[in-house]
Amino acid sequence: MQGGSSGIGYGLKYQARCISDVKADTDYTSFLTGTLSLKEENEVHLLRLSSGGSELICEGLFSHPNEIWDLASCPFDQRIFSTVFSTGESFGAAIWQIPELYGQLNSPQLERIASLDAHVGKINCVLWWPSGRCDKLISMDEQNIFLWSLDSSKKSAEVLSKDSAGMLHSLSGGAWNPHDVNAVAATGESSVQFWDLRTMKKVNSIERAHVRGVDYNPKREHILVTAEDESGIHVWDLRKAKVPVQELPGHTHWTWAVKCNPEYDGLILSAGTDSAVNLWYASASSTDEKTSERPVESTRQRVNLLLNSYTDYEDSVYGLAWSSREPWVFASLSYDGRVVIESVKPFLPRI
Amino acid sequence: MATEAAPMDEKAKRMRDLLSSFYAPDPSISTSGSSISTSFDNINSTSFDADQYMDLMIKKSNLEVLLQRHVQMAAEIKNLDTDLQMLVYENYNKFISATDTIKRMKSNIFGMEGNMDQLLQKIMSVQSRSDGVNTSLFEKREHIEKLHRTRNLLRKVQFIYDLPARLHKCIKSEAYGDAVRFYTGAMPILKVYGDTSFQDCRRDSEEAIKIIIKNLQTKLFSDSESIQARAEAAVLLKQLDVPVDSLKAKLLEKLEQSLDGLQINPEEARKLAKQNDSSNDAESDDQRPAKIHEDAVRGFSEAMRAYREIFPDSEERLFKLARALTAMHFESMELYIRKRVSTEDFLGIFRIIWEDVVLMDEVLPEAALSDLSAEAAQVTLKQYVARMFSHLQQDISDTLLKFGINQKEAVEGEVLKVVLEASKKAVLQGTTDIFQDFHQLLDENTGIFIKMKELIIGWIQKGFQDFFRSLEAQFLVLSGKTSSSNDTEGGLIEGKSSDKIHAGLILVLAQLSVFIEQKVIPRVTEEIATSFSGGNSQAFENGPAFIPGELCRVFHAASEKLLQHYIDTRTQKVSVLLRKRFKTPNWVKHKEPREVHMFVDMFLHELEEVGKEVKQVLPQGTFRKHKRTDSNGSNTTTSSRSNTLHNDKMTRSNSQRARSQLFETHLAKLFKQKVEIFTKVEFTQESVVTTTVKLCLKSLQEYVRLQTFNRSGFQQIQLDIQFLKAPLKETVEDEAAIDFLLDEVIVAASERCLDVIPLEPPILDKLIQAKLAKSKEHNNNNTVSS
Secondary structure (H helix, E strand, O other), X not given: OOOOOOOEEEEOOOOEEEEXXXXXXXXXXXXXXXXXXXXOOEEEEEEEEOOOOOOEEEEEEEEEOOEEEEEEEOOOOOOEEEEEEEOOOOEEEEEEXXXXXXXOOOOOEOEEEEEOOOOOOOEEEEEEOOOOXXXXXXXXXXXXXXXXXXXXXXXXXXXXXEEEOOOOOOOOEEEEOOOOOOEEEEEOOOEEEEEEOOOOEEEEEEEOOOEXXXXXXXXXXXXXXXXXXXXXXXXXXXXXXXXXXXXXXXXXXXXXXXXXXXXXXXXXXXXXOOOEEEEEEOOHHHHHHHHHOOHHHHHHHHHHHEEEEEOOOOOOEEEEEEOOOOOOEEEEEEOOOEEEEEEOHHHHHHO | OHHHHHHHHHHHXXXXXXXXXXXXXXXXXXXXXXXXXXXXXXXXXXXXXXXXHHHHHHHHOOHHHHHHHHHHHHHHHHHHHHHHXXXXXXXXXXXXXXXXXXXXXXXXXXXXXXXXXXXXXXXXXXXXXXXXXXXXXXXXXXXXXXXHHHHHHHHHHHHHHHHHHHHHHHHHHOOHHHHHHHHHHHHHHHHHXXXXXXXXXXXXXXXXXXXXXXXXXXXXXXXXXXXXXXXHHHHHHHHOOOOHHHHHHXXXXXXXXXXXXXXXXXXXXXXXXXXXXXXXHOOOOOOOHHHHHHHHHHHHHHHHHHHHHHOHHHHHHHHHHHHHHHHHHHHHHHHHHHOOOOHHXXXXXXXXXXXXXXXXXXXXXXXXXXXXXXXXXXXXXXXXXXXXXXXXXXHXXXXXXXXXXXXXXXXXXXXXXXXXXXXXXXXXXXXXXXXXXXXXXXXXXXXXXXXXXXXXXXXXXXHHXXXXXXXXXXXXXXXXXXXXXXXXXXXXXXXXXXXXXXXXXXXXXXXXXXXXXXXXXXXXXXXXXXXXXXXXXXXXXXXXXXXXXXXXXXXXXXXXXXXXXXXXXXXXXXXXXXXXHHHOOOHHHOOOOOOOOHHHHHHHHHHHHHHHHHHHHOOOOOOHHHHHHHHHHHHHHHHHHHHHHHHHHHHOOOHHHHHHXXXXXXXXXXXXXXXXXXXOOOOOHHHHHHHXXXXXHHHHHHHHHOOOEOXXXXXXXXXXXXXXXXXXXXXXXXXXXXXXXXHHHHHHHXXXXXXXXXXXXXXXXXXXXXXXHHHHHHHHHHHHHO
């Protein structure tokens, strides 16, 4: 199902929403993705980019009991990952381990290490400790946020602390601050909220409605990028969180996900329901100059900020992940189950 | 005589020769015959040796020659003897007479000494006599001199005693000049003896002088006196040692105070200008303030002229005053134009000021008033031009905001249309007016304006450029689209107020931007090209100040942005509606559908509003009819595809088939031409409505994909969508896309459904009919009640 563009395609059997970079795999550029099918046997695919970078190989195929709404790979163990799944009527979250010799087994089964079963509502996501070997996890449902301690050898997870965001906020997703491991951002109905994990209390918020996706800039402290339904992408400086530092027009329809490049500062990837992935360049340093310029010129600049738009998709794109091993490579996943790997190398000289 | 002199000479020469030969000790000196004869022959030389000569003669000559020689010599000797004799006789007489004379002299000298003594004696006696007379007259002469002095003194005293009377007389006859002369003449005496002998006199005269000073001062201050007289008075006062400087200061102060009177009051300025204009055509009886003002200024300049002559050293001060007046004029002008001023008024006042300046400049050419005022005028004029633009901008935004678009009724009625038309008119009329005003400015022939024409043109061009730029910025602000250029505070405020901004206004702004881009800017460009071209090219090295191409681009971008913003705000509203719809119920435990859900009504209502707004503001698409048939053509193919798919789906309730169905969907998508959902928005009613509907349906699809439905939930969605189909198709131009999107929603719902069993078509139909009947009834009720 390869398209006409430079991207490398891979088709999943069913519809899918989530894809994750396998950060702990230092030998290969790998991604994990899970299908979203209400009625069929769902699968988790472990994909590996061939060494030449020209092919996407299915390294492992595992069946998953339920449709997968969220999937995150463990940053320190490439065989461990978390999923958020739904039976249709209820939600659950679990930590899984890929069996060791999965290549030799006929139909390898995923090993469930732990269930994060303290939730009652609709779980949105599971976040891993952002870097290094640490057994802390965060899971969020619409009202609550839980901090877990995972013991993979004992195959158990314990709730360390929890906080409720309140009925009204209905959280929808979040991100763990890579610069300050005690700070977590969560997107809600009308705002982006920040928790301090030490006290497990809400400390701050950005009033902004309909935020879909949020990501910290891993190269620059205090910079947060949000994706919103109608109003595009905003770059925030958390020290001055009242007005966005920068505004990017986003997508024709909703902007669903946004990801900052782990290596190149200011390189932002966004996925939208208009079946497109846009590559932006929004360096915070250049923002200061731009704001001082006349509005007309800055709009022209803003147009130029769009480095490329990948439009070779048939359906809305929900899944998006940069590779941490090869930071110029990203994987995107459209709802029709198509994984596309693209390289942004041709655009790097322009930043 | 010459003939006579020659023999005389001969004779005298011979005589002299003889004498010299007689006296001269050296015979070689004698010239006679020496040249002829040799030393031997020369008888006259001293070395002549007679014997030798004889020998030679005898040896050389014969007898005859010797005889001859002898005869000759004898004759010569005889001659010589007589000559000598003669000589002795002649001189002897002279000796004798000389001796006689000496003898006589000796006898004459003897009586002389006695006479001389006599003379001396006589002179001595004369001298002694004259001394005697002198001493005898001396005393009398002294006395006479003393008497003369006393008489002079007495005359002076008399004068001083008369001084007061004289002064009074002078006062009476106003001959102050004489009076001052008298007084200053008497001053030294009065100074010395004033305290003793002439006390009364001094007092009286001082009193008189005081009167004189007073009179002079009044004369100096009185404006009725001629300048000459006043100048004289000043000079006299100066002579009287009256401190003139203080007087001068007082006078100038008075002049300064009169400045206040000359100030053009901003309130009165309008009247002034008006009157000034009307004075041209009708000389009405009531004195106009302009006339008064002119007179006042004339008076002021006259006074200045006078003071200048009176106090030549006060020029600096006068310059300052004149400058102050000019500066004041321009200041009040600035104040005046802070309010709205018509160009006529502005020019009227300008003219007045200019006249004033010219008047004063005549008096004080050195004050460089015209330069000063030219500078000030430049500043003022520049401000005025800038203000005209800002007024225009204010007008436009006022027109935009005047009508309560914020009210809900905006959608009903024609408010948006009215606003659009009004603002269009405001822009057009405003630019026309502003051009007229500028024409007036350029036609004005007051001195300064001619010089500044180039500059004005430059300002106008730049002004338009800036005006349109800021207008665009203001449009964006009005639309509530926070632009990144705003500072933190501003952005915050706007962000809050953006909720209140009615979407209709944004639409109006968008259409207005198009209007400006297509109509106004070309017009302005044309106008500038015809009447305001040129300009000060030096001031704008970066090319021309007015760049219509850039402005068009700016407004084009702005119009697109604003239109997009309008659609965004509209879809956002629908999005909120849909979000509520999908968040609230538990779709997995949904009950059987009983009726079409009310969100459909609200959705349609929103669309209806959009349609109404759009109809008021945007033009109809010209290709509507054509497009419709076109889309109808494609519609049949796509809908047949989706229909078959749809029907297929309905029959396959079991899960095995769902997988192949998904493939089928993919395959269908591959082979079918991709339906362009997100096309570029055009400035037509249909395009905007279509885009809005498309975006809303896409949102609907996305919301559906996030849920999981049970059979009833799915059926509810099916019912709602089915109901939407007809009204949406009516409103939208691209039916194919709408069909596709509606199908997509149902597909999405079926994908997210645990148990896909669609409603039977009869039930579906029945429920839709019930809904239609209900809404009809509702409408009827509404019309009845209203």
